[in-house]
Amino acid sequence: MTNEDYKKEILRLKEKLNVTIVAHFYQKDEVFDMADFSGDSLQLAQMAVQDTNPFLVFCGVGFMGQSVKILSPKKRVLMPKIACCAMARMIDGEHYDTSVKLLEKAGIKKDDIMPITYINSSAEVKAKVGQMGGLVCTSSNAKKIIEKGLKSGKKILFVPDKCLGQNIAIMMGLTSCVIGDGSDPKDADIICYNGFCSVHQLFDVEDIEFYRDKYPDIKIISHPECKPEVCEASDFVGSTSQIIKYIKELPKEQKVAVGTEFNLVNRLRKENTYVLSSTKPECPTMNETTLEDLYNVLKSIEDDKIVFEVLVDEEVAKWAKVALDRMFEI
Ligand code: CIZ
Ligand code: SF4
Numbered sequence: 001m002t003n004e005d006y007k008k009e010i011l012r013l014k015e016k017l018n019v020t021i022v023a024h025f026y027q028k029d030e031v032f033d034m035a036d037f038s039g040d041s042l043q044l045a046q047m048a049v050q051d052t053n054p055f056l057v058f059c060g061v062g063f064m065g066q067s068v069k070i071l072s073p074k075k076r077v078l079m080p081k082i083a084c085c086a087m088a089r090m091i092d093g094e095h096y097d098t099s100v101k102l103l104e105k106a107g108i109k110k111d112d113i114m115p116i117t118y119i120n121s122s123a124e125v126k127a128k129v130g131q132m133g134g135l136v137c138t139s140s141n142a143k144k145i146i147e148k149g150l151k152s153g154k155k156i157l158f159v160p161d162k163c164l165g166q167n168i169a170i171m172m173g174l175t176s177c178v179i180g181d182g183s184d185p186k187d188a189d190i191i192c193y194n195g196f197c198s199v200h201q202l203f204d205v206e207d208i209e210f211y212r213d214k215y216p217d218i219k220i221i222s223h224p225e226c227k228p229e230v231c232e233a234s235d236f237v238g239s240t241s242q243i244i245k246y247i248k249e250l251p252k253e254q255k256v257a258v259g260t261e262f263n264l265v266n267r268l269r270k271e272n273t274y275v276l277s278s279t280k281p282e283c284p285t286m287n288e289t290t291l292e293d294l295y296n297v298l299k300s301i302e303d304d305k306i307v308f309e310v311l312v313d314e315e316v317a318k319w320a321k322v323a324l325d326r327m328f329e330i
Helices: 003-017 041-050 062-071 093-105 123-131 142-150 162-172 205-214 228-232 240-248 262-268 291-302 314-329
Strands: 019-024 037-039 055-059 076-078 113-118 135-137 155-159 176-178 190-192 219-222 256-259 273-275
Touching: 003 019, 003 291, 019 041, 019 291, 037 041, 041 055, 041 062, 055 062, 055 291, 062 076, 062 123, 062 314, 076 291, 093 113, 093 123, 093 155, 113 123, 113 142, 123 135, 123 314, 135 142, 135 314, 142 155, 142 162, 155 162, 162 176, 162 190, 162 228, 205 219, 205 228, 205 256, 219 240, 240 256, 240 262, 256 262, 262 273
Parallel strands: 019 037, 019 055, 055 076, 113 135, 113 155, 155 190, 176 190, 219 256, 256 273
Antiparallel strands: none
16 A cells, blocks of 8 residues: 555544544654644643543554553553653663662652652653652653652652753752762752653754854754753753744744754754754654554554553552642642
Protein backbone atom coordinates (compact mmCIF):
# COMPACT_ATOMS: atom_id res chain seq x y z
CA MET A 1 0.00 0.00 0.00
CA THR A 2 1.18 3.56 -0.70
CA ASN A 3 0.98 6.39 1.85
CA GLU A 4 -2.11 7.69 0.03
CA ASP A 5 -3.80 4.27 0.40
CA TYR A 6 -2.96 4.23 4.11
CA LYS A 7 -4.36 7.73 4.58
CA LYS A 8 -7.67 6.80 2.90
CA GLU A 9 -7.98 3.63 4.95
CA ILE A 10 -7.12 5.46 8.20
CA LEU A 11 -9.86 8.04 7.54
CA ARG A 12 -12.37 5.29 6.71
CA LEU A 13 -11.56 3.26 9.84
CA LYS A 14 -11.54 6.31 12.09
CA GLU A 15 -15.09 7.23 11.01
CA LYS A 16 -16.42 3.69 11.06
CA LEU A 17 -15.02 2.76 14.46
CA ASN A 18 -15.52 6.03 16.43
CA VAL A 19 -11.85 6.35 17.20
CA THR A 20 -10.10 9.56 18.18
CA ILE A 21 -6.53 9.91 16.96
CA VAL A 22 -4.15 12.24 18.78
CA ALA A 23 -0.54 13.05 17.87
CA HIS A 24 2.30 14.69 19.77
CA PHE A 25 4.09 17.66 18.16
CA TYR A 26 7.19 15.50 17.60
CA GLN A 27 5.43 12.99 15.32
CA LYS A 28 6.26 12.69 11.63
CA ASP A 29 4.20 15.04 9.43
CA GLU A 30 2.24 12.31 7.67
CA VAL A 31 1.15 10.81 11.02
CA PHE A 32 0.58 14.26 12.58
CA ASP A 33 -1.77 15.18 9.68
CA MET A 34 -4.07 12.24 10.48
CA ALA A 35 -4.77 13.38 14.04
CA ASP A 36 -8.00 14.90 15.37
CA PHE A 37 -5.97 16.70 18.02
CA SER A 38 -2.30 17.53 18.39
CA GLY A 39 -0.45 19.03 21.30
CA ASP A 40 2.09 18.44 24.04
CA SER A 41 1.65 15.50 26.38
CA LEU A 42 -0.35 17.51 28.93
CA GLN A 43 -2.71 19.07 26.36
CA LEU A 44 -3.32 15.65 24.82
CA ALA A 45 -4.04 14.02 28.18
CA GLN A 46 -6.50 16.81 29.00
CA MET A 47 -8.21 16.53 25.60
CA ALA A 48 -8.45 12.77 25.95
CA VAL A 49 -10.25 13.03 29.30
CA GLN A 50 -12.96 15.14 27.67
CA ASP A 51 -13.26 13.04 24.52
CA THR A 52 -16.28 10.72 24.46
CA ASN A 53 -15.13 8.14 21.89
CA PRO A 54 -14.49 4.72 23.47
CA PHE A 55 -11.17 4.24 21.62
CA LEU A 56 -8.24 6.60 21.57
CA VAL A 57 -5.17 6.02 19.42
CA PHE A 58 -2.16 7.91 20.77
CA CYS A 59 0.69 8.65 18.36
CA GLY A 60 3.55 9.46 20.68
CA VAL A 61 5.71 7.67 23.22
CA GLY A 62 4.72 5.22 25.98
CA PHE A 63 4.45 7.51 29.02
CA MET A 64 1.99 9.72 27.13
CA GLY A 65 -0.41 6.86 26.37
CA GLN A 66 -0.05 5.72 29.98
CA SER A 67 -1.00 9.18 31.30
CA VAL A 68 -4.22 9.10 29.25
CA LYS A 69 -5.06 5.62 30.51
CA ILE A 70 -4.41 6.66 34.12
CA LEU A 71 -6.62 9.74 33.79
CA SER A 72 -9.39 7.99 31.79
CA PRO A 73 -9.29 4.33 32.90
CA LYS A 74 -12.49 3.39 31.06
CA LYS A 75 -11.12 4.49 27.72
CA ARG A 76 -9.34 1.91 25.59
CA VAL A 77 -6.02 3.52 24.68
CA LEU A 78 -3.99 2.06 21.84
CA MET A 79 -0.60 3.11 20.48
CA PRO A 80 0.57 2.40 16.92
CA LYS A 81 3.99 1.66 18.45
CA ILE A 82 4.77 1.14 22.11
CA ALA A 83 7.82 3.38 21.73
CA CYS A 84 9.50 4.34 25.00
CA CYS A 85 11.00 7.82 25.50
CA ALA A 86 14.75 7.32 26.10
CA MET A 87 14.70 9.71 29.03
CA ALA A 88 11.73 8.01 30.71
CA ARG A 89 13.61 4.71 30.36
CA MET A 90 16.54 6.07 32.38
CA ILE A 91 14.64 5.62 35.66
CA ASP A 92 12.50 2.75 36.92
CA GLY A 93 11.03 2.09 40.37
CA GLU A 94 14.25 0.51 41.62
CA HIS A 95 16.41 3.42 40.48
CA TYR A 96 13.97 5.72 42.23
CA ASP A 97 14.20 3.79 45.51
CA THR A 98 18.00 3.71 45.26
CA SER A 99 18.07 7.49 44.79
CA VAL A 100 15.97 8.01 47.93
CA LYS A 101 18.27 5.65 49.86
CA LEU A 102 21.35 7.55 48.66
CA LEU A 103 19.83 10.78 49.96
CA GLU A 104 19.05 9.10 53.29
CA LYS A 105 22.67 7.97 53.50
CA ALA A 106 23.72 11.55 52.88
CA GLY A 107 21.66 12.61 55.92
CA ILE A 108 18.39 13.70 54.30
CA LYS A 109 15.39 11.96 55.87
CA LYS A 110 12.74 10.50 53.58
CA ASP A 111 10.13 12.72 55.24
CA ASP A 112 12.19 15.77 54.29
CA ILE A 113 12.09 14.97 50.56
CA MET A 114 9.45 16.34 48.19
CA PRO A 115 9.71 14.28 44.98
CA ILE A 116 8.68 15.80 41.67
CA THR A 117 8.70 13.80 38.48
CA TYR A 118 8.71 15.23 34.99
CA ILE A 119 5.77 13.80 33.04
CA ASN A 120 8.39 11.99 30.90
CA SER A 121 8.52 9.04 33.28
CA SER A 122 6.84 5.67 33.64
CA ALA A 123 3.59 5.12 35.54
CA GLU A 124 5.65 3.15 38.07
CA VAL A 125 7.85 6.16 38.88
CA LYS A 126 4.85 8.50 39.01
CA ALA A 127 3.22 6.09 41.47
CA LYS A 128 6.33 6.04 43.73
CA VAL A 129 6.32 9.84 43.69
CA GLY A 130 2.59 9.94 44.47
CA GLN A 131 3.04 7.57 47.41
CA MET A 132 5.77 9.79 48.84
CA GLY A 133 3.51 12.87 48.75
CA GLY A 134 4.97 14.25 45.53
CA LEU A 135 3.64 15.31 42.18
CA VAL A 136 4.14 15.45 38.42
CA CYS A 137 5.21 18.45 36.32
CA THR A 138 5.55 19.19 32.63
CA SER A 139 7.97 21.52 30.88
CA SER A 140 5.17 24.13 30.75
CA ASN A 141 4.49 24.22 34.50
CA ALA A 142 7.76 22.97 36.08
CA LYS A 143 8.56 26.34 37.70
CA LYS A 144 5.11 26.64 39.29
CA ILE A 145 5.20 23.06 40.55
CA ILE A 146 8.69 23.42 42.01
CA GLU A 147 7.65 26.69 43.70
CA LYS A 148 4.73 24.84 45.27
CA GLY A 149 6.98 21.92 46.28
CA LEU A 150 9.41 24.26 48.00
CA LYS A 151 6.62 25.72 50.13
CA SER A 152 6.61 22.40 52.00
CA GLY A 153 10.04 23.37 53.35
CA LYS A 154 11.44 20.08 52.03
CA LYS A 155 14.25 19.37 49.58
CA ILE A 156 13.11 18.73 46.02
CA LEU A 157 14.11 15.41 44.46
CA PHE A 158 13.61 16.04 40.75
CA VAL A 159 13.49 13.07 38.38
CA PRO A 160 14.45 12.10 35.69
CA ASP A 161 15.62 15.17 33.71
CA LYS A 162 18.62 16.85 35.31
CA CYS A 163 18.58 19.63 32.69
CA LEU A 164 15.00 20.68 33.39
CA GLY A 165 15.73 20.61 37.15
CA GLN A 166 18.94 22.63 36.77
CA ASN A 167 17.34 25.13 34.39
CA ILE A 168 14.47 25.84 36.77
CA ALA A 169 16.93 26.18 39.66
CA ILE A 170 18.91 28.80 37.68
CA MET A 171 15.68 30.62 36.70
CA MET A 172 14.59 30.77 40.36
CA GLY A 173 18.02 31.63 41.82
CA LEU A 174 18.19 28.30 43.67
CA THR A 175 21.01 25.81 44.13
CA SER A 176 20.96 22.38 42.50
CA CYS A 177 23.05 19.24 42.27
CA VAL A 178 22.95 15.97 40.38
CA ILE A 179 22.96 12.72 42.37
CA GLY A 180 26.45 11.24 42.09
CA ASP A 181 28.21 14.47 41.02
CA GLY A 182 30.32 14.43 44.19
CA SER A 183 28.66 17.39 45.86
CA ASP A 184 26.73 17.24 49.14
CA PRO A 185 22.99 17.05 48.34
CA LYS A 186 22.29 18.77 51.67
CA ASP A 187 23.64 21.98 50.10
CA ALA A 188 21.17 21.92 47.21
CA ASP A 189 17.57 23.12 47.04
CA ILE A 190 16.87 20.89 44.05
CA ILE A 191 18.48 17.46 43.87
CA CYS A 192 18.31 16.12 40.31
CA TYR A 193 18.43 12.54 39.09
CA ASN A 194 21.04 12.00 36.38
CA GLY A 195 18.65 11.57 33.43
CA PHE A 196 18.53 13.56 30.21
CA CYS A 197 17.09 13.69 26.72
CA SER A 198 19.62 12.55 24.15
CA VAL A 199 17.91 14.60 21.42
CA HIS A 200 18.04 17.90 23.31
CA GLN A 201 21.69 17.23 24.26
CA LEU A 202 22.56 17.81 20.59
CA PHE A 203 22.30 21.60 20.96
CA ASP A 204 25.45 23.45 21.96
CA VAL A 205 26.49 27.00 22.75
CA GLU A 206 28.67 26.87 19.60
CA ASP A 207 25.49 26.39 17.52
CA ILE A 208 24.08 29.54 19.11
CA GLU A 209 27.30 31.46 18.41
CA PHE A 210 27.22 30.25 14.79
CA TYR A 211 23.72 31.63 14.24
CA ARG A 212 24.33 34.87 16.14
CA ASP A 213 27.43 35.53 13.97
CA LYS A 214 25.53 34.82 10.78
CA TYR A 215 22.31 36.68 11.67
CA PRO A 216 22.97 39.19 14.48
CA ASP A 217 19.23 39.86 14.99
CA ILE A 218 18.21 36.20 15.22
CA LYS A 219 16.19 34.97 18.20
CA ILE A 220 17.47 31.76 19.78
CA ILE A 221 14.78 29.55 21.26
CA SER A 222 15.41 26.43 23.25
CA HIS A 223 13.55 23.77 25.18
CA PRO A 224 14.30 23.39 28.92
CA GLU A 225 15.52 19.82 28.27
CA CYS A 226 18.58 21.49 26.67
CA LYS A 227 21.77 21.93 28.68
CA PRO A 228 21.77 24.86 31.19
CA GLU A 229 24.49 26.74 29.27
CA VAL A 230 22.36 26.52 26.10
CA CYS A 231 19.26 27.81 27.86
CA GLU A 232 21.22 30.63 29.48
CA ALA A 233 22.51 31.74 26.06
CA SER A 234 18.99 31.66 24.51
CA ASP A 235 16.49 34.49 24.08
CA PHE A 236 13.53 32.31 25.00
CA VAL A 237 13.21 28.98 26.79
CA GLY A 238 9.89 27.14 26.78
CA SER A 239 7.95 23.92 26.35
CA THR A 240 6.78 22.91 22.88
CA SER A 241 3.42 24.69 23.20
CA GLN A 242 5.15 27.80 24.61
CA ILE A 243 7.67 27.77 21.75
CA ILE A 244 4.86 27.58 19.17
CA LYS A 245 3.02 30.48 20.81
CA TYR A 246 6.18 32.59 21.06
CA ILE A 247 7.05 32.13 17.38
CA LYS A 248 3.47 32.81 16.23
CA GLU A 249 3.59 36.20 17.93
CA LEU A 250 6.86 37.25 16.25
CA PRO A 251 6.84 39.23 12.99
CA LYS A 252 7.09 36.87 10.00
CA GLU A 253 10.47 38.30 8.95
CA GLN A 254 12.05 37.63 12.38
CA LYS A 255 14.63 34.88 12.01
CA VAL A 256 14.62 32.20 14.68
CA ALA A 257 16.78 29.18 15.44
CA VAL A 258 15.02 26.55 17.54
CA GLY A 259 16.51 23.87 19.77
CA THR A 260 13.94 21.13 19.94
CA GLU A 261 12.85 18.04 18.01
CA PHE A 262 13.15 18.30 14.22
CA ASN A 263 9.56 17.47 13.19
CA LEU A 264 8.17 20.34 15.24
CA VAL A 265 10.80 22.86 14.12
CA ASN A 266 10.31 21.89 10.48
CA ARG A 267 6.56 22.41 10.77
CA LEU A 268 6.71 25.75 12.59
CA ARG A 269 7.39 28.12 9.76
CA LYS A 270 9.17 27.14 6.60
CA GLU A 271 11.17 30.35 6.05
CA ASN A 272 13.20 32.20 8.68
CA THR A 273 13.26 29.14 10.93
CA TYR A 274 16.47 27.22 11.49
CA VAL A 275 17.26 24.07 13.40
CA LEU A 276 19.77 24.90 16.13
CA SER A 277 22.11 22.06 15.26
CA SER A 278 24.26 20.82 12.43
CA THR A 279 22.88 17.31 13.07
CA LYS A 280 19.22 16.56 12.49
CA PRO A 281 17.69 16.42 16.00
CA GLU A 282 15.18 13.65 15.39
CA CYS A 283 13.78 11.73 18.34
CA PRO A 284 14.24 8.06 17.38
CA THR A 285 11.27 6.81 19.39
CA MET A 286 8.88 9.55 18.28
CA ASN A 287 9.86 8.77 14.69
CA GLU A 288 9.13 5.06 15.04
CA THR A 289 5.40 5.55 14.37
CA THR A 290 4.50 5.29 10.68
CA LEU A 291 1.25 5.53 8.72
CA GLU A 292 1.37 1.76 8.32
CA ASP A 293 1.51 1.32 12.13
CA LEU A 294 -1.42 3.69 12.55
CA TYR A 295 -3.39 1.78 9.94
CA ASN A 296 -2.52 -1.59 11.56
CA VAL A 297 -3.69 -0.52 14.99
CA LEU A 298 -7.01 0.75 13.60
CA LYS A 299 -7.44 -2.40 11.54
CA SER A 300 -6.92 -4.45 14.71
CA ILE A 301 -9.99 -2.75 16.19
CA GLU A 302 -12.03 -3.46 13.07
CA ASP A 303 -10.93 -7.11 13.08
CA ASP A 304 -11.55 -7.39 16.84
CA LYS A 305 -7.95 -8.51 17.36
CA ILE A 306 -6.71 -5.51 19.28
CA VAL A 307 -2.95 -4.93 19.45
CA PHE A 308 -0.79 -2.50 21.41
CA GLU A 309 -3.37 -1.57 24.01
CA VAL A 310 -2.00 0.45 26.92
CA LEU A 311 -2.74 -1.22 30.26
CA VAL A 312 -1.59 0.02 33.64
CA ASP A 313 -1.64 -2.04 36.83
CA GLU A 314 -4.52 -0.82 39.04
CA GLU A 315 -2.45 -0.06 42.14
CA VAL A 316 0.23 1.72 40.09
CA ALA A 317 -2.46 3.69 38.23
CA LYS A 318 -4.10 4.70 41.50
CA TRP A 319 -0.92 6.30 42.91
CA ALA A 320 0.24 7.71 39.57
CA LYS A 321 -3.15 9.44 39.32
CA VAL A 322 -2.62 10.94 42.78
CA ALA A 323 0.66 12.49 41.54
CA LEU A 324 -0.98 13.72 38.30
CA ASP A 325 -4.04 15.13 40.11
CA ARG A 326 -1.81 17.07 42.51
CA MET A 327 -0.33 18.78 39.44
CA PHE A 328 -3.79 19.56 38.02
CA GLU A 329 -4.83 21.12 41.34
CA ILE A 330 -2.05 23.68 40.85
O1 CIZ B 1 5.37 17.23 27.50
C1 CIZ B 1 5.67 17.14 26.32
O2 CIZ B 1 4.87 17.02 25.42
C2 CIZ B 1 7.09 17.16 25.95
C3 CIZ B 1 7.79 15.89 25.90
C4 CIZ B 1 7.72 18.29 25.69
C5 CIZ B 1 7.10 19.62 25.72
O3 CIZ B 1 7.82 20.57 26.00
O4 CIZ B 1 5.92 19.79 25.46
FE1 SF4 C 1 11.92 11.52 25.17
FE2 SF4 C 1 13.69 13.31 24.26
FE3 SF4 C 1 12.21 11.92 22.55
FE4 SF4 C 1 11.09 13.83 24.06
S1 SF4 C 1 12.63 14.12 22.45
S2 SF4 C 1 10.28 11.78 23.68
S3 SF4 C 1 12.30 13.59 25.98
S4 SF4 C 1 13.77 11.07 23.98
